[in-house]
Amino acid sequence: MPATVVVGTQWGDEGKGKVTDLLAEEMQCVVRYQGGHNAGHTLVVNGESFKLQLMPSGVLYPHITPVIGNGVVVDPLVLLNEIDMLESRGIDCSRLRVSGNAHLILPYHQMLDAVFERHLGKNKLGTTKRGIGPAYADKASRVGLRMQDLFDESIFRAKLEVVLHQTNPLLAKVYNKLGYEIDDLVSTYIGEYAPRLEPYIGDAIDVVHNALEAGENVLMEGAQATFLDLDHGTYPFVTSSNPTAGGACTGAGIGPRHIDRVVGIAKAYTTRVGAGPFPAELFDEIGDHLVDVGREFGTNTGRRRRTGWIDAVMLRHAVRVNSLSEISLTKLDILDALDTVKICEAYEIDGERIEAMPYHQTDFHNAKAIYREMPGWNTDLSNCTDRSEFPAEAIAYVEAIEELVGVPVTIIGVGPGRKQVVHFNTTP
């Protein structure tokens, strides 16, 4: 059976967790395919809020097999704490399967992330300081440790010797920090974490392919987003993995022919945490209003998110690089009280109107948003359950996005709750 991918189309925090949880009802397996605990996905079910960093957002349904794929970087303690948190709230996590090929985030990755950022000073990227970049860098340099290494002490020690041979002097000589002792890491990771993690670790590819072969529905849950993608994002202000739909193939071990639906999640406005260009950014009271009403503070780090209008140029690019079949538009309710709403439909760069994503990053930095302005709806949408209950202005706003972006808007979010959605258009 085919697989569905859920992918962020902006700079993260679009509501991927909520939409994944919603779609998971029809799925049997939900796979996280990249990123790590830099992600923060919030689900609200019957008024109860769940904040997930590593666990796939389908975990709340008893019929789902949640899988952490090979493309994810895992901090074992964060995973164990998340399992404990969910179990203490009555969610059974015994079905979780974690790929033995997923790389480990170790304490020196977190330390390197912090000292690199400090060294960059005012040019810092604004990372989540979770060790994501250094862990993926070690993976690419072939000196990373994987989940499966937790179960063979001699391999674990041998790999640590190789990586610490270069990492400890770097920390000591360049950044004036203490290095890490192999014995300490062995005692914590192999002595404490490995026995607790063992029941969950295995061959995730086998789990996913058995599900596909059995005709089950598999959902690939992306973290981060298209414009935080290492290849397609606003480099270097990106994360170190591939959240775009192609990442679902490498990060879960499936070929592209299995995927037949790619749902791009877009907030009805735009937010960004951390540094980097943002053409439709707002610096006025409307921007503050979006932060206040939309509660735009990071699930993960608590940082205030930067806000702006929705950007159709970015979304058109996201359609291309992910082959989006549709857009799920979240947080439409946050625009309820505005007299006018705007959509960035093109950029002005050096006096010229540009409708496609500029290939040169400097142009993107200098791009000025050209807006289509539309009347607001001044209506509380949070109780709407059907398109027919939407005011004409809200329908016009969504239809303008469809026209500018070129794919249908299917699911619209009108509140944080699982049931606060309106099915606007059917999947093509």
Ligand code: GDP
């Ligand atoms: P993710 O990282 O893409 O999963 O998104 P986050 O969970 O970090 O941020 C989205 C926030 O918006 C969460 O607090 C959600 O509960 C909330 N949310 C999601 N969809 C909607 C919606 O349609 N309306 C409102 N008001 N809140 C929403």
Ligand code: IMO
């Ligand atoms: P979810 O899955 C929003 C941002 C950081 C920083 C950049 C690099 O909840 O949408 P990293 O720690 O990954 O090296 O940081 O990426 N970032 C996110 N922003 N939502 C996220 O995840 C993010 N994960 C990373 O703020 O700018």
Ligand code: MG
């Ligand atoms: Mg988030």
